[in-house]
Amino acid sequence: MSTLAFPNAEGETMTAKDKIRQHPLLNIKASEIAKASKIALRCIRKWRNEPALEVRFKNVSLNEPPKALLLPYLDAEAAGVQISERAYIPRCVELVYAFDNEQSFGQIVVSLDTESEVEFKQADKGQHSSMDRDELRRCGPKILSDPAVMAAVKKLKLPDDAVIQCDTWMYGSDKDSTADTHKFIQGLLYARAPHNHPDSNQYAFPLPISPVFDIFEDRLVRIDELATGGTEDGLAYHTAGESAMEHCVANEYIPEFQERLRSDIKPLQVMQPEGPSFKVEDESRVSWQKWTFRVGFNYREGLTIHNVRYDGRSVFYRLSMSEMTVPYADPRSPYHRKQAFDLGDAGAGSTANNLRLGCDCLGSIKYFSGWLNNDKGEPFESPNVICMHEQDAGIGWKHTNHRTGVAAVTRARTLVLQSILTVGNYEYIFAWIFFQNGTIEFETRATGILSTSLIDPNKQSPWGNVVSPGVLGTNHQHLFCLRIDPMIDGSENAVIQEDTIAIPESVEENPHGNAWKVVRTPFEKSGFADAAPHHNRCFKMVNEAKRNAISGNPVGYKLVPQPSQLLLATATSVVRRRARFAEHHIWVSRYRDGELWAGGRWTNQSLHERDGVYDYAARADSVRAADLVLWHTFGLTHIPRVEDFPVMPCEVITVSLKPADFFDRNPAIDVPPSLQSVNNSVLVTDEKEVGEMKKELEDGCCGAVKPAPKL
Numbered sequence: 001m002s003t004l005a006f007p008n009a010e011g012e013t014m015t016a017k018d019k020i021r022q023h024p025l026l027n028i029k030a031s032e033i034a035k036a037s038k039i040a041l042r043c044i045r046k047w048r049n050e051p052a053l054e055v056r057f058k059n060v061s062l063n064e065p066p067k068a069l070l071l072p073y074l075d076a077e078a079a080g081v082q083i084s085e086r087a088y089i090p091r092c093v094e095l096v097y098a099f100d101n102e103q104s105f106g107q108i109v110v111s112l113d114t115e116s117e118v119e120f121k122q123a124d125k126g127q128h129s130s131m132d133r134d135e136l137r138r139c140g141p142k143i144l145s146d147p148a149v150m151a152a153v154k155k156l157k158l159p160d161d162a163v164i165q166c167d168t169w170m171y172g173s174d175k176d177s178t179a180d181t182h183k184f185i186q187g188l189l190y191a192r193a194p195h196n197h198p199d200s201n202q203y204a205f206p207l208p209i210s211p212v213f214d215i216f217e218d219r220l221v222r223i224d225e226l227a228t229g230g231t232e233d234g235l236a237y238h239t240a241g242e243s244a245m246e247h248c249v250a251n252e253y254i255p256e257f258q259e260r261l262r263s264d265i266k267p268l269q270v271m272q273p274e275g276p277s278f279k280v281e282d283e284s285r286v287s288w289q290k291w292t293f294r295v296g297f298n299y300r301e302g303l304t305i306h307n308v309r310y311d312g313r314s315v316f317y318r319l320s321m322s323e324m325t326v327p328y329a330d331p332r333s334p335y336h337r338k339q340a341f342d343l344g345d346a347g348a349g350s351t352a353n354n355l356r357l358g359c360d361c362l363g364s365i366k367y368f369s370g371w372l373n374n375d376k377g378e379p380f381e382s383p384n385v386i387c388m389h390e391q392d393a394g395i396g397w398k399h400t401n402h403r404t405g406v407a408a409v410t411r412a413r414t415l416v417l418q419s420i421l422t423v424g425n426y427e428y429i430f431a432w433i434f435f436q437n438g439t440i441e442f443e444t445r446a447t448g449i450l451s452t453s454l455i456d457p458n459k460q461s462p463w464g465n466v467v468s469p470g471v472l473g474t475n476h477q478h479l480f481c482l483r484i485d486p487m488i489d490g491s492e493n494a495v496i497q498e499d500t501i502a503i504p505e506s507v508e509e510n511p512h513g514n515a516w517k518v519v520r521t522p523f524e525k526s527g528f529a530d531a532a533p534h535h536n537r538c539f540k541m542v543n544e545a546k547r548n549a550i551s552g553n554p555v556g557y558k559l560v561p562q563p564s565q566l567l568l569a570t571a572t573s574v575v576r577r578r579a580r581f582a583e584h585h586i587w588v589s590r591y592r593d594g595e596l597w598a599g600g601r602w603t604n605q606s607l608h609e610r611d612g613v614y615d616y617a618a619r620a621d622s623v624r625a626a627d628l629v630l631w632h633t634f635g636l637t638h639i640p641r642v643e644d645f646p647v648m649p650c651e652v653i654t655v656s657l658k659p660a661d662f663f664d665r666n667p668a669i670d671v672p673p674s675l676q677s678v679n680n681s682v683l684v685t686d687e688k689e690v691g692e693m694k695k696e697l698e699d700g701c702c703g704a705v706k707p708a709p710k711l
Helices: 030-048 067-078 133-145 147-154 342-346 574-578 613-618 687-699
Strands: 005-007 013-015 056-063 092-099 104-111 116-122 164-170 184-191 209-214 219-225 279-281 285-288 291-298 302-310 313-327 366-373 379-400 407-423 426-435 440-448 452-454 464-468 471-474 476-486 494-502 516-522 527-529 538-547 554-559 586-590 628-638 648-660
Touching: 030 056, 030 092, 030 104, 030 116, 030 366, 030 379, 056 291, 056 366, 067 302, 067 313, 133 147, 133 164, 133 184, 133 209, 147 184, 147 209, 147 219, 291 366, 291 379, 302 379, 302 407, 302 426, 313 342, 313 426, 313 440, 342 407, 440 476, 476 648, 494 554, 494 628, 586 613, 628 648
Parallel strands: none
Antiparallel strands: 005 013, 056 092, 092 104, 104 116, 164 184, 184 209, 209 219, 279 285, 285 291, 291 302, 302 313, 313 476, 366 379, 379 407, 407 426, 426 440, 440 648, 452 471, 464 471, 476 628, 494 516, 494 538, 527 586, 538 554, 554 648, 586 628
8 A cells, every 4th residue: 555745845755654643624723823824924925926025814724625535534434443544634724815905815725744835826806805803903993093084073063072983894896896996994983872881882873974994005095974864865965964963862782781680580500410411522523312523613604514424324514604695775875885795704703702601502511612813824712612512402202192191202402503703783693403303403593783874863764764763773684505515325415306286186186185295306407496385395415326214215304495585686786796695595516625605705895706606506517416515595684673772682593404214213212201300390389289299290201100111
């Protein structure tokens, strides 16, 4: 057997056996970020022939191995092959770099083994890099301290001690945008409440001006005036009086500012006296209730799930939130450009919260931390970005034999992996939830604070709803796209659209009019489809080469798509051209390494979606009995309510992946019965009745007898 050799930058040769054996899906380490940055800096300076070139490293992340290398490795791992006996997979890192004030940027992949460049992709003219934290931290103070901005604020006749704050928004694109358009920041300005508390809800005091900062030229280029009129004013500007904000009032969300907090809530604690049922090995490998998988984290997607298997059988290769877009519906400039791509423009990992014990996650908690980087390529820890814990999920299954009165009942339990990101005003809570019965759910919770604008007193607007005096909550959409990479008992899968339809009444087939049937339509080529709840439409990911021993059907998993309203922007609008992934609920594409981004690699100020899922699907590749990816677009159309302010109650959307003839029976049939002796529930009743009920509670649940031994 031949031995792989890796010459490093000094020409020294090391074999695979000399390398540290680690799992190829382990999350990137601090030392790897530092090493990769040094390698990339050397390569970029050599390419540019500028030994002193200043390079900013916007993002550094693991470059996941090609599936052709990784999948055999994962199968060997599942088969019990020791890590020392598995094939060595080179460790590569990808870095997003920029120089010349972001006018030149791109992506470089370097090998940590050979300490050399593997791939170099310079971005094209007209493409713009995402916004990183160091960039925004520099721009915000420059905007607020600019003399022109200070003069414009003074004209608003605010109190002399008013503190102005700036949300640095992505500029977006419109019909006037071209490949020559610079990279801009659109500053949205707000004032703190008169009490000047640092946690004041600034969104109750929106200013009617918006500075525009040129990243290329590192300067303020203009100040946009914002329309504040109502329905009667159409698209007109300058409809406010001299004191445009005097009708705004404080509207706070933090507990310290509430008149009173509820006093009738008793503690509800999650206790696991024997500890959790999950186990974590090798930093990121999770095993729980027949499930095994790897937990990943990167700056763009945040939480990712890899190599998902149930009882040793392969189910999914990779699960992730690929992209989301948030277009606003106010046609008045500059609001017509207001469209965020929160993953591509900012990053779910870059904006992930440090989760707190007892606050964001309850019970026995396992945290996963990640490593990010500053613009010098230096690593810093992002602690507790993912929490994992078990939850009670109600009754899992139950049946009472009405003849004997004996009930069999189990409590369902789920394993939750959760991450929370704060993108300016909004929070998104993403959770992958694993069930004992083989189901996986992805739960999205939208909360946080509305991105607001000023409206004149005593007016209403067709573009939103007044949620506080002088505060307009603008209509907008949140459109998410899940990337689901199946490996249902192997990587050669198919997607089948399944519709349930009524059969026309006829003597031959449906004489009583009660019959209906299931129509199955496989995807032969890559393409798209939409939800159809009136047809009970679902999409099954199946392995047609593996048949269920009971039903004879292909083993599979099904997705019932969320029938969300899709992108409302017109067919020719720039908003739609930038987010073609939001035109359909379902996309099916042939797998290719690196095709991870539904909205394209570079979304910031994009003129159209490029190298996104629309392009992947348009290739018309064969996807039957093939390595494929299913993408699901879902979301919500948010017409703000007064109740959404000052902070929005969680809006919850759930997507389910359920086994469909994958098992030969209910896979949760072996979950132990629910017993009071284990659950220790407490009866809430009159004190005198407690003694009479105690014996009954000890005997079992729901009046059931204790389970008999196995037959």
